[in-house]
Amino acid sequence: MSVSTAAADQSVCASLPVLGRDVTVPLVTGGEVTYAALDYAASAPALQRVWDDVAAYAPYYGSVHRGAGYLSQLSTDLFENARRTVAEFLGCRDGDQVVFTRSTTDSLNLLAAALPADCQVFVFETEHHASLLPWRNARVTYLDAPSSPSQAVETLERALADREPYGPALVCVTGASNVTGELWPVRELAAAAHAHGARIVLDAAQLAPHHPVSVADLDVDWVAFSGHKLYAPFGSGVLAGRSDWLREADPYLAGGGASRKVARRTDGGVDVEWHESAARHEAGSPNVIGAYSIASACAALTEAGFDNLVAREQYLIEKVRTGLAEVPEVRVLSLFGDDAPRVGVISFVVEGWNSSHFAAALSAEYGIGVRDGLFCAHPLLRTLLGSDPQTQGECGAPEAAPGEKSLNAIRVSFGAGTPDEHVERFVSAVKELVQDGARWNYRTEDGRCVPDTSA
Numbered sequence: 001m002s003v004s005t006a007a008a009d010q011s012v013c014a015s016l017p018v019l020g021r022d023v024t025v026p027l028v029t030g031g032e033v034t035y036a037a038l039d040y041a042a043s044a045p046a047l048q049r050v051w052d053d054v055a056a057y058a059p060y061y062g063s064v065h066r067g068a069g070y071l072s073q074l075s076t077d078l079f080e081n082a083r084r085t086v087a088e089f090l091g092c093r094d095g096d097q098v099v100f101t102r103s104t105t106d107s108l109n110l111l112a113a114a115l116p117a118d119c120q121v122f123v124f125e126t127e128h129h130a131s132l133l134p135w136r137n138a139r140v141t142y143l144d145a146p147s148s149p150s151q152a153v154e155t156l157e158r159a160l161a162d163r164e165p166y167g168p169a170l171v172c173v174t175g176a177s178n179v180t181g182e183l184w185p186v187r188e189l190a191a192a193a194h195a196h197g198a199r200i201v202l203d204a205a206q207l208a209p210h211h212p213v214s215v216a217d218l219d220v221d222w223v224a225f226s227g228h229k230l231y232a233p234f235g236s237g238v239l240a241g242r243s244d245w246l247r248e249a250d251p252y253l254a255g256g257g258a259s260r261k262v263a264r265r266t267d268g269g270v271d272v273e274w275h276e277s278a279a280r281h282e283a284g285s286p287n288v289i290g291a292y293s294i295a296s297a298c299a300a301l302t303e304a305g306f307d308n309l310v311a312r313e314q315y316l317i318e319k320v321r322t323g324l325a326e327v328p329e330v331r332v333l334s335l336f337g338d339d340a341p342r343v344g345v346i347s348f349v350v351e352g353w354n355s356s357h358f359a360a361a362l363s364a365e366y367g368i369g370v371r372d373g374l375f376c377a378h379p380l381l382r383t384l385l386g387s388d389p390q391t392q393g394e395c396g397a398p399e400a401a402p403g404e405k406s407l408n409a410i411r412v413s414f415g416a417g418t419p420d421e422h423v424e425r426f427v428s429a430v431k432e433l434v435q436d437g438a439r440w441n442y443r444t445e446d447g448r449c450v451p452d453t454s455a
Contacts, residue, residue, distance in 0.1 A: 018417030091214030175207030181345030236290025323427030
């Protein structure tokens with residue numbers, strides 16, 4: 001969609017109300033400015049609708065599943081209705097389970113703990129660490145970064161065809177890169193996995209907030225995502241999909257809620273009968289507010305309409321990419337090329353700048369919040385930056401003074417709550433910093449580049 005076409009649609013593509021839209025922050029150069037939150041890929045601001053729903057429920061807070069009182073029963077209904085709302089949002093199939101977790105990372109570690117014996121896992125090096133690292137008790141094949149969606153499918157097909165011995169296998173793939181924002185060919189990868197007798201789990205942390213995700217339509221076996229990227233508060237996540245491996249695995253946590261019957265044996269031990277439903281992996285008192293907030297966000301995004309949300313986001317993506325293209329010193333990072341479809345996540349480096357220095361100046365001098373570093377996707381960043389695979393780096397900013405070269409990049413990300421002014425200010429600030437330089441001195445403190453206020 002062109003900028004002019006999208007601009008004509010602004011009446012039906014308004015940004016959604018989010019918390020913090022009017023927060024002001026101090027500038028190191030003096031005065032205050034409305035904060036431009038452009039770090040949605042890390043954590044999106046909560047929708048006002050979600051916050052209002054949670055506030056309305058708060059006086060009725062009660063323990064779930066075990067209480068006979070009215071508030072406990074109400075909370076139980078709320079919790080289980082949230083499960084049904086999420087299942088509908090994800091297009092789950094009959095028999096699929098929705099398990100509430102703490103995050104995408106927790107969801108994928110739960111699935112990793114449920115893998116059958118001798119399972120082989122296939123994962124591209126381009127994954128976020130949440131989906132790259134949980135498979136410690138499996139045989140893992142790491143696949144090289146592809147240069148196109150079709151190459152990704154071909155790479156996976158070759159790896160699956162060569163696997164020995166033939167047994168249970170799982171493919172883990174992202175839906176949208178947390179570094180480049182590029183969309184991955186999930187449906188085609190799922191078809192390749194199933195053709196070779198493997199299952200597939202979709203890391204939808206960066207996809208679900210931007211595009212509709214349907215387990216049935218994409219034909220994936222599981223999907224995982226986090227509430228804090230879906231405009232809900234921190235501390236909640238989802239693993240949804242096939243029930244058999246989850247039902248057959250030992251509970252992720254042992255305790256109340258996961259157990260259906262517990263009895264002492266005559267020899268002094270304990271016999272336990274575990275639930276076969278999602279409760280099997282939800283031991284302890286669940287995060288009811290977290291589950292409800294995710295369901296509220298799912299409902300709000302559905303009601304807003306993903307066609308409208310996608311159209312507006314593409315308009316913002318075009319604004320940012322067009323603006324950055326006008327600065328020769330800026331190099332946008334990409335695996336699949338400029339024409340690849342993407343969500344509102346764009347990473348780049350600036351010639352002559354340490355990325356941490358650039359991000360610090362955006363914050364301190366313009367009130368713009370972006371992210372710098374390796375974005376918990378070290379192998380992918382090293383591939384995109386052309387560095388040695390053994391080069392050290394951290395999830396945050398590495399130790400490097402302003403002006404020094406460093407193994408990190410800058411990421412700007414946005415979504416349903418981003419006003420036009422925020423991306424326009426960002427583009428203008430990038431151009432001004434590259435042309436005129438920073439107006440303040442900066443130093444490295446505890447691994448971060450910060451304004452030097454000692455003078």
